[in-house]
Amino acid sequence: MILKPRLQDLKIIGFYLGKIILGLAFTMLVPIICGIAFRETNPALDFVIGLEISLLFGLILVTLCSTEKDLNWMQGMIVVSLSWLAAMVLGAIPLYLSGHWKSYLDTCFDAMSGFATTGLTLAQDLDHLSYTHNLWRHLIMFIGGQGIVIVALSFFVKGASGAFKMYVGEARDERILPNVIHTSRFIWLVSMVYLILGTTALGIVGTLNGMQPVNAFFHGACIFMAAFDTGGFTPQSQNILYYHSLPFEIVTITIMILGAINFKLHYHLWTGKRREIFRDIETVTLFLTVMATFVITAAGLTQLGTYQKATVLFRKGFYQLVSGHTGTGYMTIYARQFINEWNHLALVGVICAMAFGGAVCSTTGAIKMLRIGIIFKALLEDIKRIILPERAIVVQKFHHIKEVFLEDKQVRAALLITLAYIILYALGALVGMFFGYPFLDSLFESTSAAANVGLSCGITSVGMPTALKLTYIFQMWAGRLEFMSIFTLIGFFVAAVKGR
Amino acid sequence: MNRLQASGFRLQATGYINCLLVACGLWLAACGYCFAQPISSTELINNAKFYDGKTVVYEGEVIGDIMVRGDYAWINVNDGNSAIGIWINTSLIKDIAYKGSYKSKGDWIEVTGTLQRACPVHGGDLDIHALAIKKISLGRNIGERLIPVKKNQVIILAVILCLVWILKLLKRK
Numbered sequence: 001m002i003l004k005p006r007l008q009d010l011k012i013i014g015f016y017l018g019k020i021i022l023g024l025a026f027t028m029l030v031p032i033i034c035g036i037a038f039r040e041t042n043p044a045l046d047f048v049i050g051l052e053i054s055l056l057f058g059l060i061l062v063t064l065c066s067t068e069k070d071l072n073w074m075q076g077m078i079v080v081s082l083s084w085l086a087a088m089v090l091g092a093i094p095l096y097l098s099g100h101w102k103s104y105l106d107t108c109f110d111a112m113s114g115f116a117t118t119g120l121t122l123a124q125d126l127d128h129l130s131y132t133h134n135l136w137r138h139l140i141m142f143i144g145g146q147g148i149v150i151v152a153l154s155f156f157v158k159g160a161s162g163a164f165k166m167y168v169g170e171a172r173d174e175r176i177l178p179n180v181i182h183t184s185r186f187i188w189l190v191s192m193v194y195l196i197l198g199t200t201a202l203g204i205v206g207t208l209n210g211m212q213p214v215n216a217f218f219h220g221a222c223i224f225m226a227a228f229d230t231g232g233f234t235p236q237s238q239n240i241l242y243y244h245s246l247p248f249e250i251v252t253i254t255i256m257i258l259g260a261i262n263f264k265l266h267y268h269l270w271t272g273k274r275r276e277i278f279r280d281i282e283t284v285t286l287f288l289t290v291m292a293t294f295v296i297t298a299a300g301l302t303q304l305g306t307y308q309k310a311t312v313l314f315r316k317g318f319y320q321l322v323s324g325h326t327g328t329g330y331m332t333i334y335a336r337q338f339i340n341e342w343n344h345l346a347l348v349g350v351i352c353a354m355a356f357g358g359a360v361c362s363t364t365g366a367i368k369m370l371r372i373g374i375i376f377k378a379l380l381e382d383i384k385r386i387i388l389p390e391r392a393i394v395v396q397k398f399h400h401i402k403e404v405f406l407e408d409k410q411v412r413a414a415l416l417i418t419l420a421y422i423i424l425y426a427l428g429a430l431v432g433m434f435f436g437y438p439f440l441d442s443l444f445e446s447t448s449a450a451a452n453v454g455l456s457c458g459i460t461s462v463g464m465p466t467a468l469k470l471t472y473i474f475q476m477w478a479g480r481l482e483f484m485s486i487f488t489l490i491g492f493f494v495a496a497v498k499g500r
Numbered sequence: 501m502n503r504l505q506a507s508g509f510r511l512q513a514t515g516y517i518n519c520l521l522v523a524c525g526l527w528l529a530a531c532g533y534c535f536a537q538p539i540s541s542t543e544l545i546n547n548a549k550f551y552d553g554k555t556v557v558y559e560g561e562v563i564g565d566i567m568v569r570g571d572y573a574w575i576n577v578n579d580g581n582s583a584i585g586i587w588i589n590t591s592l593i594k595d596i597a598y599k600g601s602y603k604s605k606g607d608w609i610e611v612t613g614t615l616q617r618a619c620p621v622h623g624g625d626l627d628i629h630a631l632a633i634k635k636i637s638l639g640r641n642i643g644e645r646l647i648p649v650k651k652n653q654v655i656i657l658a659v660i661l662c663l664v665w666i667l668k669l670l671k672r673k
Binding site: 039040041042043045046048049052053055056059060062063066097127128129130131209210211212215236237238241242243244246249306307308309311312313315316332333334336337340341 | 545546548549563564565566567568569573574576578582583585587600601602605617618620622623624625626627644646647650651653654657658660661664665667668671
């Protein structure tokens with residue numbers, strides 16, 4: 001029997017949702033300060049309006065749903081899934097007011113793309129967008145990459161014992177430190193330290209490349225936020241191609257890889273256990289899958305002969321591939337070049353890389369390395385069982401921070417999530433094909449959206465059908481939250497309708 | 501040979517060279533190696549294989565930074581659809597006064613140059629190596645005026661927000 005949700009459930013959900021919206025509202029102070037600093041009055045006002053509307057919603061929810069009770073698992077999951085939708089709708093307000101998006105849906109598309117660290121964009125005339133709006137586009141990637149709930153947990157939901165339920169709902173099932181709030185703060189510490197280092201490195205490279213220092217450091221900060229959080233937005237319409245610089249590509253590729261590594265591994269590296277990086281199943285799997293998919297991509301590019309020199313082929317092929325694998329979506333080619341100048345084999349290599357993703361408890365989306373590694377280990381175990389004598393006891397282990405014995409429940413969980421991702425990739429591809437796009441183009445764009453990558457072969461444009469925009473928004477949302485909180489939300493609505 | 505004769509020969513030689521250049525230009529145009537009409541970025545990107553290595557004319561707005569690298573520089577030119585990187589001698593960019601950004605509309609220029617689909621010199625970028633540029637129109641600074649509607653919205657929302665906050669305080673009491 002399905003139980004109808006009680007009023008108390010709605011109050012608890014509303015209260016915590018309100019708190020998270022309040023947390024999100026305060027992040028709009030950053031672009032307001034930026035607007036004042038760059039003397040961009042109207043853009044700053046856009047954010048004041050956005051801040052006021054968000055505060056209004058947050059305050060109304062907190063006031064109407066005021067409660068002392070703690071979250072249970074179902075409520076925690078629903079709060080997370082609704083928080084992301086609220087962030088999309090409210091975060092889109094200042095962007096829409098800029099006039100650079102044709103409709104509110106397009107702005108919501110970009111807001112979800114930003115929060116979910118995807119990087120697909122429908123912005124118009126990006127090259128004339130203000131510093132203020134540009135900072136917000138990249139800041140939402142930084143916030144979304146760490147996790148919207150993590151922002152609230154770190155600064156606004158002090159002492160909430162239901163915090164862990166929301167933390168898990170946001171696709172982070174690993175605690176770095178015993179306390180989940182300390183874990184959130186550690187994630188912020190890592191990110192802020194890298195932010196300073198990354199911005200400095202990119203700013204210096206930009207200045208040496210001939211950019212104005214202010215622009216170089218502003219771009220540096222934006223590019224860092226989007227690269228470390230494996231997002232993929234850039235301040236200019238040409239993406240990374242704008243910079244025409246090998247050093248810039250090297251720095252961004254390094255940041256993308258850092259962003260694709262598990263925060264837990266960052267913690268161990270920070271505490272001096274550098275050997276972990278060579279032993280952990282995720283980094284080993286990441287290395288192997290990058291190599292395997294690069295071989296496929298390079299073979300495709302060699303067949304076609306677009307890039308005559310091996311160094312050029314490596315630079316173009318490896319950059320797009322790592323960008324896809326880490327879920328960033330930075331590009332040094334134009335979107336249509338994927339279709340016009342890369343053959344099917346090369347595209348399949350990139351699609352596979354996008355589908356795999358980075359590490360769990362990182363800022364990447366997609367299936368993720370731990371699950372790929374576990375599935376591979378399970379396959380090895382089964383092969384061993386067949387080869388070895390029947391009486392032999394087969395034990396499979398893997399190293400993920402510590403030695404772990406492979407259990408059936410881990411394999412089952414990994415396979416279930418992998419299956420869910422494959423269905424999600426296929427769903428978007430089907431919708432794309434329904435609207436007349438070729439199979440490979442549809443699959444490429446769909447995988448990019450669902451795996452929160454952001455590489456585009458040109459389908460994502462203002463003119464694409466509304467249903468496809470909605471499909472990609474759903475894919476970005478579901479892909480980022482790894483399904484559980486979304487399934488819970490769907491279940492909640494079903495219970496509200498059918499429950500007793 | 502006196503000075504007058506020498507200058508006569510020079511003029512004649514210059515005339516021959518000019519004729520030769522015009523003839524070469526016509527021949528290139530006839531063979532399809534040079535395109536006199538501006539081509540859009542969409543056309544260049546979508547048919548890069550066709551235009552690869554050919555002299556093209558492309559026009560658009562100079563956006564972002566001019567990135568000087570030794571004797572050459574990178575400028576990015578946006579025709580309204582996409583921006584393409586132009587590799588250009590620094591002597592040719594002296595006339596560029598405005599670069600497109602939030603606060604300015606960049607100069608609109610016409611670039612004549614060779615399209616590289618996967619430039620071997622620049623790591624495989626699709627770019628244009630400029631031979632000549634012509635300024636079509638001068639850019640300008642965009643003065644920012646406060647939009648009254650936005651200001652009013654800010655004030656109205658602030659009032660509503662204060663009311664809600666007061667209600668919240670009253671409810672707590």
